[in-house]
Amino acid sequence: MLANRIARPESGALGSAPLGKNRVWHNVFGYGALLIVAAALMLPLYWMVSTAVKSPAQMFEIPPAWIPNPVDFSSFPKVFQEVPFGRFLVNTIIIVALNIVGHLVSVTLIAYGFARLRFPGRSVLFLIMLSTLMIPYHVTLVPRFILFSKLGWINTYLPLTVPAFTGSAFLIFLVRQYMMSIPFDLDEAAYIDGASRFGVFWRIILPLSRPALMLVIVFTFVGTWNDFLQPLIYLNDPNMFTVSLGLSFFQGARETNWNLLMAGSLLATIPPLILFFIAQRQLIGGISIEGLKG
Amino acid sequence: MSKRLLVVTLVLALLIPLLAVSAQDQPVVTVTWWATERGRDTAATRDMHFTLARTFEESHPNIRVALSMYPSRAFATRVLTAIAAGEGPDVFYHYFSPDIALQGFLEDLTPYIEASGAAANWFPSGVNRGVYDGHTYAVPRDAVSGFIAYNKDLFDAAGLPYPEDGWTIADYRALANQLTDRDNDTYGVGAIVGGEGCMLWSPFSFNLGGELTSPDGRDVVGYMDSPETVAAMTWCLELVTEDQVTAPVELQDQFGELVFLSGKVAMQSISDWELAAISEQATFNWGVVAPPRFNEESEVIPWTDSYMYYLWNGSDHKEAAWELINWLTGPEAQRIAAEAGVWSPNGPAIWEELGWDEDPIRGVSYNQLVNSERVPNYLRSQYFWDCVAGPLSDVRVRWIEGGERDVATMMAEGAAQAQACLDDNYGE
Numbered sequence: 144m145l146a147n148r149i150a151r152p153e154s155g156a157l158g159s160a161p162l163g164k165n166r167v168w169h170n171v172f173g174y175g176a177l178l179i180v181a182a183a184l185m186l187p188l189y190w191m192v193s194t195a196v197k198s199p200a201q202m203f204e205i206p207p208a209w210i211p212n213p214v215d216f217s218s219f220p221k222v223f224q225e226v227p228f229g230r231f232l233v234n235t236i237i238i239v240a241l242n243i244v245g246h247l248v249s250v251t252l253i254a255y256g257f258a259r260l261r262f263p264g265r266s267v268l269f270l271i272m273l274s275t276l277m278i279p280y281h282v283t284l285v286p287r288f289i290l291f292s293k294l295g296w297i298n299t300y301l302p303l304t305v306p307a308f309t310g311s312a313f314l315i316f317l318v319r320q321y322m323m324s325i326p327f328d329l330d331e332a333a334y335i336d337g338a339s340r341f342g343v344f345w346r347i348i349l350p351l352s353r354p355a356l357m358l359v360i361v362f363t364f365v366g367t368w369n370d371f372l373q374p375l376i377y378l379n380d381p382n383m384f385t386v387s388l389g390l391s392f393f394q395g396a397r398e399t400n401w402n403l404l405m406a407g408s409l410l411a412t413i414p415p416l417i418l419f420f421i422a423q424r425q426l427i428g429g430i431s432i433e434g435l436k437g
Numbered sequence: 438m439s440k441r442l443l444v445v446t447l448v449l450a451l452l453i454p455l456l457a458v459s460a461q462d463q464p465v466v467t468v469t470w471w472a473t474e475r476g477r478d479t480a481a482t483r484d485m486h487f488t489l490a491r492t493f494e495e496s497h498p499n500i501r502v503a504l505s506m507y508p509s510r511a512f513a514t515r516v517l518t519a520i521a522a523g524e525g526p527d528v529f530y531h532y533f534s535p536d537i538a539l540q541g542f543l544e545d546l547t548p549y550i551e552a553s554g555a556a557a558n559w560f561p562s563g564v565n566r567g568v569y570d571g572h573t574y575a576v577p578r579d580a581v582s583g584f585i586a587y588n589k590d591l592f593d594a595a596g597l598p599y600p601e602d603g604w605t606i607a608d609y610r611a612l613a614n615q616l617t618d619r620d621n622d623t624y625g626v627g628a629i630v631g632g633e634g635c636m637l638w639s640p641f642s643f644n645l646g647g648e649l650t651s652p653d654g655r656d657v658v659g660y661m662d663s664p665e666t667v668a669a670m671t672w673c674l675e676l677v678t679e680d681q682v683t684a685p686v687e688l689q690d691q692f693g694e695l696v697f698l699s700g701k702v703a704m705q706s707i708s709d710w711e712l713a714a715i716s717e718q719a720t721f722n723w724g725v726v727a728p729p730r731f732n733e734e735s736e737v738i739p740w741t742d743s744y745m746y747y748l749w750n751g752s753d754h755k756e757a758a759w760e761l762i763n764w765l766t767g768p769e770a771q772r773i774a775a776e777a778g779v780w781s782p783n784g785p786a787i788w789e790e791l792g793w794d795e796d797p798i799r800g801v802s803y804n805q806l807v808n809s810e811r812v813p814n815y816l817r818s819q820y821f822w823d824c825v826a827g828p829l830s831d832v833r834v835r836w837i838e839g840g841e842r843d844v845a846t847m848m849a850e851g852a853a854q855a856q857a858c859l860d861d862n863y864g865e
Contacts, residue, residue, distance in 0.1 A: 199718045203698035205622045205684065225479040288522040297524065375515050379505040381483070391508030395476020396532060397710040401695075403479075 195219070195406040202401055218406035225403060228410070230382060231389035235368060236414075238303050238385060242367045245307025246359050250314045251352070255344045257315065258322035259330060269319075275312045280372075288376060302377040303370075307363070314359050321355035322348055357425035364418055368411075386411045466754045467501040468761050471516060471526035473509035475779070477714060485777040492773065493764050500757045525749040527758035528765075530578045532744055534819040535569035536654060543574040544748040549759045550576065555766060558784040561810040562741040569817075575745035576766050579780035581709035582805035583640040583740035585609075585729070589722035591616055591623065591703040600704075600726045603737075606644060606672070609704070609729040613682040616703035625682035627702035635673030636666075636829065639706040640728030642813060643738035645669035649825060654818030655863055657825055661852040662845070671844045674836045708742065709781045709802050716798075725801045739809035742816070743783060824858035 194202060195218055197211045222228050256262075257269050291302040325348060333343045349356075374385045390411060393404040472486050483506055490502040505526070507515050512531060519525045520542050537543065550556050550573055556564045563577030585600065592599055595616050600608065613625030636642045636649055647666030650657050660666065677683050684696050697705035698714070700721045706728070707715065715723065730737040746762045748755065764770055771782040775791060781799075782788055785807055793799035815821050828851030835841045859865075 200698075200720050203695055203700070203718075205696070205699040205701040284518055285521045288518055288524070292522055292524050371511065372514070375507065375511050376518050379503075381506055388508065391510045392474045392479045393476060394508065394510055395474060396509040398476040398714060400477045400479070 191405045191408055194401055195409050197402065199402060218402040219410070222403050222407045222410065225400075226389050226392050226407075227382060228386075228389060228407060231384055231386045232410075232414075234300075234383060235385040235387075238300055238374075239364055239367045241300070241304040242307040243360050243363050245304060246311060246314055246363045247356060249308050249310040250318055250359055251349060251356065252344070253310045254315045254318035254322055255348055258319045259327075259343070259348065260340065272312050273316060276316075284372075284376065291377060297377055298379040298383070299377075300383070303367075303373055311363075314362060317358060318352065318355045321352055325351050354425055357422055361418065361422055365415055368415055463499045465499050465501055466757045467503050468528060468752075468754055468757050469503045469505070469526040470761060471512075471529040472504065472506050473512045473531070474506055475509065478779070481777060482779050485774060485779045488777075489765065489770050489773055492769070493761060497757075497760060497764070500754075500760060502761060520749060520751065523751060525751055527749055527752040527754055528746060528761050529749070530744050530746045533575070533747070534654065534816055534821065535567055535574055535745075536817060537819045538569045538572070538574040539819070542750055544750040544752070544755060545572045545574060546576060546748060546759070546762075547573045549763070553763055555763055558768070558786060559766070560741065560784055560806045562739075562806070562812055563743045563783050565810060565812045566743055566816070567745050575747050576762060577743040577783040578746055578766070579774070580741065580743050580783045580806050581781060582742075582802045582809065583706060583708045584725050584727055584801050584805065585640075586697055586705045586707045586711075586715060586723055586725050588697070588700065588703050589724055590700070591721075593722075595703075599724060600729075602727045604726070604729045605732050606641070606729045607732070610672075610676070610680065610682075613676065613704060614680055617680075617682040619681065623701050623703070624684040625680075625703050626676055627684050627696040627705035635676075636670060637813075637815060637826070640738070640740035641669075641673070641706065642815070643740055643811070644728055644731050644735075645672060646731055648814055649829065650814045650818060650821065652814055652817065654814060654816075654821060655859055655865075657852045657855045657859065659852075660814075661825070661829070661855065662849040664845075667845045667848050670832065670848060674833065674844070677837055708740075709799075712798065713778060725798050727801055727805065738811065739805035740813065741806055741809045741811075742813075744780075818859065820859055820862040824862065825855040828852070828855045 193209065193211050196214045196216060197208065198213070198215045201208050201211060201215075257265065257272075287302070288297075291297060294301075296302050296305075329347050329351075330343050333347050338346065369387055370385070371387045371391070374388045378384055378388070386407075390404065390407045393400040393407060470490065475482050486504055486506060490504045493502055494500065513533075516526065516529055516531065525542065538545075546567070555576070556573075559577050560580045563580050564573075566577060567573045567575030587600060589599065597612065597615060600612065616625040617623065635645075636647065642649075645665075645668075647663065647669035648660045649666065650660050684699075684702050696702050697707065698718050698720075700719075707725075727737055728740070746765060748758050748762060752758050766783060768784075768787060771784065771787045772790070774780050775782050775787055775793075781793075781802070782791075785794070785803070788794050788799070788803050788806075794803040796803075815825065818825070832844065832847045832851055835847055836844070841847060
């Protein structure tokens with residue numbers, strides 16, 4: 144409807160009119176600068192790809208060989224031969240999936256409570272929750288380890304997944320801010336129609352919070368996928384290791400197998416990239432909405 | 438007589454099965470052993486560790502080994518977190534300094550070692566490496582020494598003779614200059630030498646005559662800023678800026694095998710740890726030679742090193758854990774590791790058994806190891822890398838990037854800064 148009300152420009156008003164000289168130069172410099180920045184940002188990625196497909200001899204060349212010749216793909220199967228990389232991928236996917244489910248359940252419910260329900264001590268509780276963001280993770284490392292050890296959870300996936308079902312202060316804050324931007328009129332209308340509080344959450348707030356939920360999924364995915372410290376601390380059995388931990392096997396104190404490290408890293412970036420391409424519309428929408436309304 | 442014999446025989450016949458039953462009834466204890474990957478030949482390294490664990494179990498039926506392998510990158514974090522939580526591994530190996538015993542979680546292995554007499558089988562520097570305050574807290578997993586690898590093709594192309602034992606640092610510098618051809622991206626010297634690495638991780642740290650810390654690792658003032666160390670550091674830095682014989686710094690990795698493997702570096706300080714990569718991947722002819730000595734009058738001082746096994750003093754199975762350590766540092770395990778090419782043995786017997794003492798490459802290292810008792814002082818302090826390495830690196834940065842040339846002042850400032858950090862950490 145809105146689109147219909149916007150006057151369409153006369154045919155050719157923009158498309159066929161010759162661009163002014165200033166505008167041309169503006170575009171040239173603008174796109175040129177963007178290309179340079181994009182190239183600079185892509186450089187590490189390019190180096191990763193090129194190292195992954197270089198032969199060992201090429202890797203050590205002085206000056207460095209920018210373009211691999213010949214292109215050698217043998218590092219990719221070697222990654223799977225040297226470490227159980229497929230198993231690492233499956234392990235990581237399981238942990239990521241459970242964390243996403245855990246965060247979606249816990250974060251949305253807690254955020255809903257803080258955003259839409261009124262109860263005594265709400266602000267204080269919210270402040271306490273926010274203040275936990277300021278505690279460095281490493282401070283709680285040993286107490287958490289002791290806790291999980293007493294529960295008999297060491298060398299299981301429980302320490303890596305169960306905490307997700309108890310929420311995440313940052314994500315709760317994010318979703319709560321989004322939920323607060325949804326008009327309360329909708330809740331009231333639903334209550335008048337006989338909806339329960341959970342009904343309002345489930346039928347009104349949750350569907351309208353999709354961009355924020357997508358952010359929760361992406362942040363959880365990336366954070367869990369890249370997590371090195373927690374799997375290192377809580378897992379003993381190499382067969383249970385994750386991708387980020389497994390990749391470090393190629394990096395010794397004295398020696399680093401650069402071909403395999405780069406090939407493995409390249410493989411490890413594929414799932415997050417796929418997620419980004421699938422979710423990018425929602426993700427950009429979510430970020431812009433958070434930026435405007437947060 | 439025959440009656441007595443009959444009685445003794447009967448008693449023995451009754452006792453032997455009883456003893457056998459009681460031996461079988463001994464509870465099986467599980468010893469946890471935490472180890473690290475080394476970055477290359479990952480599968481072979483992992484398989485070798487599990488072979489060690491299973492071989493040990495075969496000869497020690499009452500001890501089970503629960504082996505876990507971690508990336509070396511964060512191994513200390515893993516071990517220290519577990520120990521702080523009271524869940525540490527019984528046995529682990531790592532590259533700790535012996536004075537980490539100050540933190541109170543390492544078992545004093547002195548009585549175990551004295552009872553076993555095992556130390557007699559190890560290279561002397563490996564034994565000394567684990568001693569702190571008169572007590573032994575660690576035993577050597579392996580043994581390596583530092584030496585110079587050289588690219589024979591580059592020497593041939595320059596028409597220069599290969600370096601030989603007995604050469605001096607003056608010979609080394611002269612060769613580095615003769616072999617450098619910057620127009621063709623060819624350099625006399627590779628990584629490590631030409632910066633603070635010159636004073637660390639390499640035989641130059643001894644043979645230049647300087648020291649960075651006191652023998653107990655707690656003092657740097659009077660060592661890092663001594664005239665000898667200042668002269669040594671100046672020599673290292675001049676290779677970079679005055680002689681310009683070192684490979685570009687952005688191409689230098691910490692331990693040097695990468696830049697040497699480029700084929701554009703004539704001489705590279707390496708150790709046994711880098712030999713596997715060079716042996717497999719070098720596309721040129723190469724050799725090794727003992728490090729250069731200070732001058733014609735001095736002897737060469739070998740630089741040696743090793744990873745060490747530790748026993749956590751919170752272990753519930755210390756005797757069994759020591760059994761494992763004793764076996765791992767003994768001939769059978771050392772032979773398995775050496776034959777797998779994963780690390781070089783911690784004592785001369787296996788080197789000789791494998792013929793490495795006669796090998797043109799390994800023999801150079803062997804001669805260093807049997808003639809060395811000295812442990813680098815900088816490896817004595819657990820706080821060296823946090824306190825001293827940074828200020829030492831700053832001197833290189835100020836020299837190369839800032840153009841400063843007063844090394845004595847820079848080293849004195851660095852020493853004061855490092856000393857304050859050490860004092861703070863040691864609570865002095």
